[in-house]
Amino acid sequence: MISIRNVSKSYENAxxxxxxxxxxxxxxxxxxxxxxxxxxxxxxxxxxxxRLVEPDAGTITIDGQDVREYRPEQLRRxxxxxxxxxxxFPHWTVAQNVAVVPGLLGWERDRIAERTTxxxxxxxxxxxxxxxxxxxxxxGGEAQRVGVARALAADxxxxxxxxxxxxxxxxxxxxxxxxxxxxxxxxxxxVMFVTHDMDEAxxxxxxxxxxxxxxxxxxxxxxxxxxxPADEFVASFVGTERALKRLSLAPVTxxxxxxxxxxxxxxxxxxxxxxxxxxxxxLELGVPAIGVHDERHRLIGAVSVESIVERFKRPxx
Amino acid sequence: xxxxxxxxxxxxxAAALGLAAVTLLPFATFRSSRIQTGExxxxxxxxxxxxxxxxxxxxxxxxAVSLGGVPRVPAAAFRGALGTLALLGTVALSxxxxxxxxxxxxxxxxxxxxxxxxxxxxxxYSLVLASRREDGLPRLxxxxxxxxxxxxxxxxxxxxxLNDLAIMREYANQSDRFWAEVAAQLRFAGIAVAIALVxxxxxxxxxxxxxxxxxxxxAVANVFQTIPGxxxxxxxxxxxxxxxxxxxxxxxxxxxxxxxxxxxxxxTLYALLAIVRNxxxxxxxxxxxxxxxxxxxxxxxxxxTRRVRFPLAMPxxxxxxxxxxxxxxxxxxxxxxxAAGTLGLFVFGGLSQQAMDLILLGSVAxxxxxxxxxxxxRALQGLGSPxxxxxxxGAPR
Numbered sequence: 001m002i003s004i005r006n007v008s009k010s011y012e013n014a015x016x017x018x019x020x021x022x023x024x025x026x027x028x029x030x031x032x033x034x035x036x037x038x039x040x041x042x043x044x045x046x047x048x049x050x051r052l053v054e055p056d057a058g059t060i061t062i063d064g065q066d067v068r069e070y071r072p073e074q075l076r077r078x079x080x081x082x083x084x085x086x087x088x089f090p091h092w093t094v095a096q097n098v099a100v101v102p103g104l105l106g107w108e109r110d111r112i113a114e115r116t117t118x119x120x121x122x123x124x125x126x127x128x129x130x131x132x133x134x135x136x137x138x139x140g141g142e143a144q145r146v147g148v149a150r151a152l153a154a155d156x157x158x159x160x161x162x163x164x165x166x167x168x169x170x171x172x173x174x175x176x177x178x179x180x181x182x183x184x185x186x187x188x189x190x191v192m193f194v195t196h197d198m199d200e201a202x203x204x205x206x207x208x209x210x211x212x213x214x215x216x217x218x219x220x221x222x223x224x225x226x227x228x229p230a231d232e233f234v235a236s237f238v239g240t241e242r243a244l245k246r247l248s249l250a251p252v253t254x255x256x257x258x259x260x261x262x263x264x265x266x267x268x269x270x271x272x273x274x275x276x277x278x279x280x281x282x283l284e285l286g287v288p289a290i291g292v293h294d295e296r297h298r299l300i301g302a303v304s305v306e307s308i309v310e311r312f313k314r315p316x317x
Numbered sequence: 318x319x320x321x322x323x324x325x326x327x328x329x330x331a332a333a334l335g336l337a338a339v340t341l342l343p344f345a346t347f348r349s350s351r352i353q354t355g356e357x358x359x360x361x362x363x364x365x366x367x368x369x370x371x372x373x374x375x376x377x378x379x380x381a382v383s384l385g386g387v388p389r390v391p392a393a394a395f396r397g398a399l400g401t402l403a404l405l406g407t408v409a410l411s412x413x414x415x416x417x418x419x420x421x422x423x424x425x426x427x428x429x430x431x432x433x434x435x436x437x438x439x440x441x442y443s444l445v446l447a448s449r450r451e452d453g454l455p456r457l458x459x460x461x462x463x464x465x466x467x468x469x470x471x472x473x474x475x476x477x478x479l480n481d482l483a484i485m486r487e488y489a490n491q492s493d494r495f496w497a498e499v500a501a502q503l504r505f506a507g508i509a510v511a512i513a514l515v516x517x518x519x520x521x522x523x524x525x526x527x528x529x530x531x532x533x534x535x536a537v538a539n540v541f542q543t544i545p546g547x548x549x550x551x552x553x554x555x556x557x558x559x560x561x562x563x564x565x566x567x568x569x570x571x572x573x574x575x576x577x578x579x580x581x582x583x584x585t586l587y588a589l590l591a592i593v594r595n596x597x598x599x600x601x602x603x604x605x606x607x608x609x610x611x612x613x614x615x616x617x618x619x620x621x622t623r624r625v626r627f628p629l630a631m632p633x634x635x636x637x638x639x640x641x642x643x644x645x646x647x648x649x650x651x652x653x654x655x656a657a658g659t660l661g662l663f664v665f666g667g668l669s670q671q672a673m674d675l676i677l678l679g680s681v682a683x684x685x686x687x688x689x690x691x692x693x694x695r696a697l698q699g700l701g702s703p704x705x706x707x708x709x710x711g712a713p714r
Contacts, residue, residue, distance in 0.1 A: 047613075050613060052609070052612060052613055072615075073615045073616070073617050074615070075615075076612070076613060076614060076615035077614070077615035078615075081610065081613035081614050083606060083609060083610055083613065084606070085604075085606040086606065086610075087604070087606035087607050087609055087610030087611075087613075088607070088610070089607050089610070089611070089625060089629075090604070090607065090629065091628050091629055100611075100614050100616075101614050101615060104614070104615050104616065104620075150614075160613075
C-alpha cells in the first residue's frame with residue numbers, strides 16, 4: 001500500500017503551492033487514478049512517491065516503509081515507472097529498453113533475455129519481431145506497450161503511471177485499456193495512475209482521486225464520483241454526460257427485471273454486459289426491454305429502460 | 318520502378334559552368350621562367366582540338382544526364398562518375414599540355430594551370446560532392462564516388478605524370494620544407510583542437526547544467542570568434558612575451574610572443590565556439606522524456622549522463638568537432654605571421670616574391686588537406702552514429 005500523509009510541496013518560483021496537505025492511500029493490488037486539470041499537482045504527487053520530487057512536509061510510505069529511508073536510485077528500481085511520451089531511449093532497441101531496470105539491478109544476461117521475451121509476450125508484442133526494433137520503428141500504441149513492459153520489467157509490486165496512454169488515437173487507447181486491465185487482473189499491482197481524461201479514469205480506476213489546486217477534492221469509486229460529484233468543480237470536470245459514463249460501469253445484473261418483460265423480443269445480452277451496452281441494444285432495436293442470458297445462454301431476466309432508471313434512483317453504497 | 322525526374326538544376330549549372338570554363342577562360346599559363354609574367358593560353362592553344370573536344374564532351378554529357386527523363390538514382394550516379402571523369406581528365410590533360418608546350422630547349426619554362434582549368438576542377442568536384450548527397454544512392458556507389466577522384470589524383474602524383482607542371486616543379490624545389498610545413502600545420506591544428514575539445518565540451522556541459530552561466534560562457538566564446546586572426550596574435554604578443562620572460566618554465570618551453578604559443582592559443586580560442594555551442598545544443602536536444610524515464614527507473618545522474626544524454630547528443634557534438642577541426646586546420650596558416658611556419662609560409666612567401674606557383678603550392682595543399690580531413694571526419698561520423706539517429710542536426714546524411 002502507498003500512503004500519502006499530509007504531504008505539501010511548493011516550487012520556488014510558483015505563486016501557490018503545487019500540493020497542499022494531501023492525504024490518501026493506494027491500497028495493495030488496486031488502481032488509484034489521480035485526476036484533475038493540468039497544474040493541479042497530480043504529477044508532482046506521483047513524482048514524490050519515487051522521490052523525483054522531494055516533499056516539503058508530510059510522509060510517504062510504501063508498505064509501511066518511509067520512502068526517505070531508501071537511496072533514491074534503490075527506491076526507484078523497485079517501483080515501475082511509465083510516463084507520458086513513453087520516454088523510450090531512442091538509441092536502444094525495444095529489448096534493451098525493456099531490460100533497463102533488470103540491468104541496473106545486476107541480473108544475469110540469460111535471466112534478462114528470458115524476462116524480456118516474457119514481457120513482450122505479455123503486452124502482446126511478438127518478441128522475435130519486436131525485440132530488435134528501434135523506438136522510431138514503432139507505432140504509438142506499440143511504443144506505449146513497450147513502455148508498460150519496461151515498467152513491469154523487474155516485477156515491481158508498485159507501478160507509477162503518468163498518462164502512459166496519452167497521444168494515441170481513441171481506438172488504440174481503448175484497446176490498451178482492455179489489455180492493461182487484463183494484465184492488472186493477473187498481476188494485481190499497486191498502481192498510482194495519473195490522467196486528465198475522465199473516461200480513462202473511469203475505465204481503469206478502482207478508486208479515483210480528484211485534485212484541484214494541489215488539494216484533494218474528492219476520492220471515491222468511479223461510480224460514486226460520477227453519481228455524487230462533491231462540488232460544482234467535480235461535476236463540471238466529470239462532464240454533463242456523467243450519467244452515460246455511469247452506465248458503462250454497472251453490469252446489467254444490477255438492473256435486472258423479470259424475464260417476462262422481454263417477451264416477444266428474440267434478442268438478449270450477456271450477463272457480463274454493461275448497462276450501456278444493454279441500453280444501446282434497446283435503442284437500436286426499438287424495443288422496450290431486452291433479455292439477459294448467463295454463460296450457458298439461459299435467460300435469467302430482462303433489462304428495460306424503466307429498470308435502468310430505477311437502478312439510477314437507488315442510492316449507491 | 319522507373320522514377321523519372323525533371324531537369325536537375327545543379328547538374329545543368331555545373332555543365333554550363335564547365336563548358337564556359339573550357340571555352341571562355343584561359344586554361345593554362347606559360348612562363349619562360351619561374352617569376353616571369355605569364356602568357357595566358359586558351360584551352361584550344363594549350364590542348365589542341367582533340368583535348369578540347371574530350372573535355373567539352375564530358376561536360377555536354379553532364380548536361381545531357383541532367384536534362385531529365387533519366388531515372389533519378391542512375392542519373393545521380395552518372396553525374397558523380399562524369400564529375401570524377403571531368404576532374405581527372407582536366408588534371409591529366411594539363412600534364413598533356415605541359416608536354417605539348419615545352420621541350421628540352423626551354424628548361425626554365427613553366428606551365429601552370431589557368432583559371433579555366435581550376436574552375437573545371439572545382440566545378441567537377443562540387444558535382445561529385447552534390448551527387449554523393451542525393452537520396453537513394455547505394456552506399457557502395459557513394460563510397461566509390463568519394464574515393465575515385467582523390468585516388469586518381471594521388472595515383473597521377475605518385476607516378477610522376479604531373480611532375481612537369483609548374484606547381485609540381487615548385488614542390489620538387491621545396492619538397493623537404495613542404496612536408497615539414499604540412500606537419501607543422503597538422504600539429505598546430507591537432508593540438509589546438511584537442512585542447513579546445515576538452516575545454517569546449519566542459520564549458521558546453523557547464524552551460525547546460527548551470528543556466529546562469531550560459532550567457533557568460535557563450536558571450537566569451539562569441540567574442541573570441543569575432544576577433545580577426547592577425548589582431549588575435551597581435552593581442553597575444555604582449556602577454557605571452559611577458560609570460561615567456563617572467564616564468565622560467567614557460568620560457569624554457571618556448572612560450573613567447575612568437576612561435577607556437579600564440580598560434581595554439583589563438584587556434585584554441587577560435588575552435589571553442591563551435592564545440593561549446595554544439596555540446597550545449599546536443600545536450601539540450603535530448604528528449605526530456607528519455608531523461609525523466611532514466612532517472613525515474615533508478616539510473617544515477619551519472620548513468621543518465623553517460624548512457625542517455627551523451628549518446629543522444631553525440632551526433633551534434635561530433636558535428637561541432639568536425640566544423641572546429643576543419644576551420645582550425647585552415648586557420649593554422651596564422652603560424653606564418655609569428656615565425657611558427659605552416660603552409661601559410663608558401664602563400665605569403667609566394668605573394669611577396671610574386672611567385673604564383675609557390676602561392677598555389679601552399680593553397681592547393683591547404684585545400685586538399687581540409688577536404689581530406691573533412692572527408693575522414695564525415696566517414697567517422699557516419700560509422701559512429703547508428704542509422705536511426707542520422708538526420709538529426711549535425712549528423713551526416
